[in-house]
Amino acid sequence: MIPKGSSEISRQAIGRFPYYLKFLNELNLSRQEYVSAPMIASSLQLHEVQVRKDLAAVSRRAGKPGVGFPVTRLIDDIKRALHYDSRxxxxxxxxxxxxxxxxxxxxxxxxxxxxxxxxxxxxxxxxxxxxxxxxxxxxxxxxxxxxxxxxxxxxxxxxxxxxxxxxxxxxxxxxxxxxxxxxxxxxxxxxxxxxxxxxxxxxxxxxxxxxxx
Amino acid sequence: MIPKGSSEISRQAIGRFPYYLKFLNELNLSRQEYVSAPMIASSLQLHEVQVRKDLAAVSRRAGKPGVGFPVTRLIDDIKRALHYDSRxxxxxxxxxxxxxxxxxxxxxxxxxxxxxxxxxxxxxxxxxxxxxxxxxxxxxxxxxxxxxxxxxxxxxxxxxxxxxxxxxxxxxxxxxxxxxxxxxxxxxxxxxxxxxxxxxxxxxxxxxxxxxx
Structure with missing residues (x-):
């Protein structure tokens, strides 16, 4: 009954990623190029540490200090990690x-x-x-x-x-x-x-x- | 985003109780009076230790050795613990x-x-x-x-x-x-x-x- 997870992304984190994606897609639509973990954390009312940990689990490449992550790359990384790109x-x-x-x-x-x-x-x-x-x-x-x-x-x-x-x-x-x-x-x-x-x-x-x- | 739980019953356990209830209601309908933790565990493919722990969280009164729990009492205990009796x-x-x-x-x-x-x-x-x-x-x-x-x-x-x-x-x-x-x-x-x-x-x-x- 409880999903057996073999991977490093927790059930809880998987539950958060759809919200990350929705937020990132909105940023992308408004042509914002970079996003930082604190920005995501405050918009979604999450802890910054948790956001950093979640992003690290899907994206091997770290964000630029003081600038953050390129929005489109982060969208791609999350979609790939969650297999949303598979049909x-x-x-x-x-x-x-x-x-x-x-x-x-x-x-x-x-x-x-x-x-x-x-x-x-x-x-x-x-x-x-x-x-x-x-x-x-x-x-x-x-x-x-x-x-x-x-x-x-x-x-x-x-x-x-x-x-x-x-x-x-x-x-x-x-x-x-x-x-x-x-x-x-x-x-x-x-x-x-x-x-x-x-x-x-x-x-x-x-x-x-x-x-x- | 993650429910803040102050009580001793975990989110995971709360997810299992509806299945317990359904199984117990079926037993009750077929007029079975007692049920044991191993019986529940094998029917729902759960670990016996987990079932015992879950039942202990909702029912203060232990099961009778070799017989188990009275089915109707366990139903009441679960409903009360999950507040299913409130409207x-x-x-x-x-x-x-x-x-x-x-x-x-x-x-x-x-x-x-x-x-x-x-x-x-x-x-x-x-x-x-x-x-x-x-x-x-x-x-x-x-x-x-x-x-x-x-x-x-x-x-x-x-x-x-x-x-x-x-x-x-x-x-x-x-x-x-x-x-x-x-x-x-x-x-x-x-x-x-x-x-x-x-x-x-x-x-x-x-x-x-x-x-x-």
Whole structure:
């Protein structure tokens, strides 16, 4: 359940880099050429030491004293470290509200994820398109997965259907599962399950509110 | 950006408890009275030591040697520790695909979250209902938030609108923000922002795939 990381970039740092990227892209758009760690730290309300450590993990070349890092180089370094420059094809299973939301979302491209097709058990959806992706019957999953060289399966079915869908995805050859169903999925060693654990977020919110009275 | 935890239950443990709960609820439904740490560990593929530690953090009363914990008591203990027994009212801002998905999702009740109303800038949506919740114009937010005693704001607007919406929510008196927009939100000390950072999940998936070749 906890991702096994072999690399030097921590889960926490990986969580921060999308914010760095967004900030750097904004600087780049406003044609700013250099950025310093203190500037990033104060804009994102992080500790300067942490920002320096994070940047050192992705960028071998140090910033110029008193000037900082070239913005475009830092953007490239972060994208490379997070593999946003690689392209990974995904299938989505479960075209309910959440599935539709993900299919319609245009922003996954920036992170190297391309959803190529969707699947649902409901025959009334078959052949329709959402966000330019066709919805197929589940029976087509195996064929399309191997034909389109898909490596990621996105699970947005209800909890009680998630395990069966996961087995099907794994059998079709995918290597990573992005799971939005609030259920534990058992997979072979070579497959990574990334759980989008909204229940945990809710627990943290409740905890904060309980502490604030 | 990293949740400040003052309590003894770690962020990681909080992430595991929803799975414990689901498993325990299933046992309860099949009328099993006792459960042991090794049983939970093997079902959820966790280490037994970790399960014991997690259970000790929420349940003061130890399990019976050779028998384990009474299932219903453990369910109650976990719910109490995670404050799932408290009720927190929330407003949702941004009734696009993701907003609609969250409004339609029936499962938040189990975690003590009740979405009482939704808001959107699009006049064509005003007055319509999704999942039994009415969509109001943004101008109504302040009034409804204080009248309904709302404590959580859910942000599902696009990135460029998120900051303004967040300021509006904070001004209306909410104490916690559940942020689905991929942007950093700056809030006063007493407000907690819980970011649903999908970009970080995508980075972890890409990393796994890059490592698997």
């Amino acid at each position: 990974n094809r995904a299938l989505l299973v479960g075209a309910g509200h959440l599935g539709k939301a993900l299919l319609s979302y245009g922003g996954f491209d920036d992170y190297g994820l391309e959803i190529v097709a969707a699947f649902d058990a409901d025959p009334s959806l078959h052949g329709s398109e959402i966000g330019g992706k066709t919805i197929f019957p589940l029976e087509k999953l195996d064929e399309l997965s191997s034909r389109l060289n898909v490596r990621i399966g996105i699970i947005t079915v209800p909890s009680n259907a998630a395990e069966e869908v996961c087995e099907r995805l794994v059998a079709s050859g995918i290597l990573a599962v992005w799971n939005f169903a609030p259920t534990y999925l058992s997979v072979p060693e070579h497959v990574l399950v990334q759980n989008e654990n909204m229940a945990a977020s809710l627990a943290l919110l409740s905890k904060h509110l309980a502490e604030k009275g | 927190n009212r929330a407003l949702l801002v941004g009734a696009g695909h993701l907003g609609k998905a969250l409004l339609s999702y029936g499962g938040f009740d189990d975690y003590g979250l009740e979405i009482v109303a939704a808001f959107d800038a699009d006049p064509s949506l005003h007055g319509s209902e999704i999942g039994g919740k009415t969509i109001f114009p943004l101008e109504k937010l302040d009034e409804l938030s204080s009248r309904l005693n709302v404590r959580i704001g859910i942000i599902t607007v696009p990135s460029n609108a998120a900051e303004e919406v967040c300021e509006r929510l904070v001004a209306s008196g909410i104490l916690a923000v559940w942020n689905f927009a991929p942007t950093y939100l700056s809030v006063p000390e007493h407000v907690l922002v819980q970011n649903e950072n999908m970009a970080a999940s995508l980075a972890l998936l890409s990393k796994h795939l890059a490592e698997k070749g």
